[in-house]
Amino acid sequence: MAALTWTKLRSFHRYFGHSTLLKACFQYSQKHEHFCILSKCNDGFIQPVNVFYKRRSTVRYDGFSLESRNYTSALRKRQLVLGIETSCDDTGASVVDDQGAVLGEALNTQQKIHLMHGGIIPPVACRLHAENIEEVVDTCLKRSGISLEEIDAIATTVKPGLPLSLAVGTEYGKQLALNARKPFIPIHHMEAHALTVRMVEQIEFPFLVLLVSGGHSLLVLAHSVDRWSIIGQTVDDAPGEALDKGARRLKLRNIPECSSMSGGQAIEHLAKEGNPRAYDFPTPHVLSGGVACNNYIRSALQKLCEATGYQLLCPPPRLCTDNGIMIAWNGMERWKAQSGVIYDEEAIKNINIQAKCPIGVDLTEDVRSLGIKIQKWVKFR
Numbered sequence: 001m002a003a004l005t006w007t008k009l010r011s012f013h014r015y016f017g018h019s020t021l022l023k024a025c026f027q028y029s030q031k032h033e034h035f036c037i038l039s040k041c042n043d044g045f046i047q048p049v050n051v052f053y054k055r056r057s058t059v060r061y062d063g064f065s066l067e068s069r070n071y072t073s074a075l076r077k078r079q080l081v082l083g084i085e086t087s088c089d090d091t092g093a094s095v096v097d098d099q100g101a102v103l104g105e106a107l108n109t110q111q112k113i114h115l116m117h118g119g120i121i122p123p124v125a126c127r128l129h130a131e132n133i134e135e136v137v138d139t140c141l142k143r144s145g146i147s148l149e150e151i152d153a154i155a156t157t158v159k160p161g162l163p164l165s166l167a168v169g170t171e172y173g174k175q176l177a178l179n180a181r182k183p184f185i186p187i188h189h190m191e192a193h194a195l196t197v198r199m200v201e202q203i204e205f206p207f208l209v210l211l212v213s214g215g216h217s218l219l220v221l222a223h224s225v226d227r228w229s230i231i232g233q234t235v236d237d238a239p240g241e242a243l244d245k246g247a248r249r250l251k252l253r254n255i256p257e258c259s260s261m262s263g264g265q266a267i268e269h270l271a272k273e274g275n276p277r278a279y280d281f282p283t284p285h286v287l288s289g290g291v292a293c294n295n296y297i298r299s300a301l302q303k304l305c306e307a308t309g310y311q312l313l314c315p316p317p318r319l320c321t322d323n324g325i326m327i328a329w330n331g332m333e334r335w336k337a338q339s340g341v342i343y344d345e346e347a348i349k350n351i352n353i354q355a356k357c358p359i360g361v362d363l364t365e366d367v368r369s370l371g372i373k374i375q376k377w378v379k380f381r
């Protein structure tokens with residue numbers, strides 16, 4: 001691979017402008033057998049994303065613009081992003097490509113240890129992330145069968161989450177990016193949850209997403225990879241937190257088969273044997289989405305969507321609880337859009353974690369002021 005790096009391309013672009021750069025790229029590709037750059041010229045901004053490895057004879061040169069449309073995907077070098085997650089109690093890493101294929105994944109969950117303590121103790125979570133992160137990332141790369149050199153960018157969760165936990169992944173990811181001279185993509189954990197669906201389903205923006213996890217319960221409108229609006233959120237604990245607290249009170253971890261399950265998993269597991277009519281709840285409750293794994297919730301939402309003419313799409317449960325795949329995919333979404341990709345070394349060094357950070361503009365008051373009435377109650381049972 002020729003030694004024309006991103007950083008070099010960016011600075012070329014800054015100094016020489018667009019057309020000179022394209023011309024230089026073309027000349028460069030003439031001299032280097034296996035290398036050429038095809039640029040999509042959006043708004044005059046070079047997107048050195050489209051790096052193609054191919055035989056020189058197929059290069060087209062059209063004035064100062066190199067045309068990429070006619071190349072088949074087989075000729076295109078696939079883009080690869082490494083994702084790192086440490087926002088809570090899971091140390092995760094994954095490599096995904098631009099088509100949503102997972103090349104490799106590694107995940108170390110601290111669940112069992114935190115269950116023993118009756119909840120997450122932040123310094124303990126931090127120590128476990130620090131002890132495991134290197135092995136998780138190395139294992140993920142090994143399973144992917146690719147070297148760090150082949151990765152296009154490194155994405156890491158930097159917000160929101162437990163500060164001590166976030167700091168481990170963020171510092172590790174930044175250092176990795178700086179050492180390997182790769183661009184860094186800071187990731188918002190909840191955006192990553194919300195975008196996972198686009199890895200497995202062909203769904204275009206905008207879409208409505210219900211995010212139900214251990215710390216959040218949000219109804220969000222996804223306009224694009226970098227624009228989100230909150231249209232509703234919980235006024236109390238997030239459902240996952242409520243399930244975890246309930247499971248703790250009931251000491252479910254003492255039941256052997258539940259000993260390594262999260263509260264939500266344990267309750268779902270035991271509820272399968274329960275009697276849903278044992279108590280008479282006055283109104284039908286639809287609880288909605290780490291919690292989106294829940295089959296009861298999924299089927300309730302399915303019913304609701306069927307009755308109201310909406311299509312319900314759920315990522316597979318494995319992708320709903322925290323993992324490195326969703327971070328790598330969010331990184332890939334941003335990489336493809338060239339939004340929030342940080343190339344500059346100083347800028348990478350200056351990235352900080354944020355314990356709290358809303359996913360987008362909060363429109364909940366506006367929605368409330370509309371006084372929307374529920375027009376149709378759907379009976380679940």
Ligand code: KG4
Nearest residue numbers: 213214215240262264265290291294321322
């Ligand atoms: O997304 P996640 O791994 O972490 C956060 O970002 O919060 O979600 C973890 C939460 C925990 O509260 C756990 O009890 C809940 O998801 N959970 C479930 C299920 N599996 C995990 N809740 C209900 N049913 C499940 N099957």
Ligand code: ZN
Nearest residue numbers: 213290321322
């Ligand atoms: Zn999460």
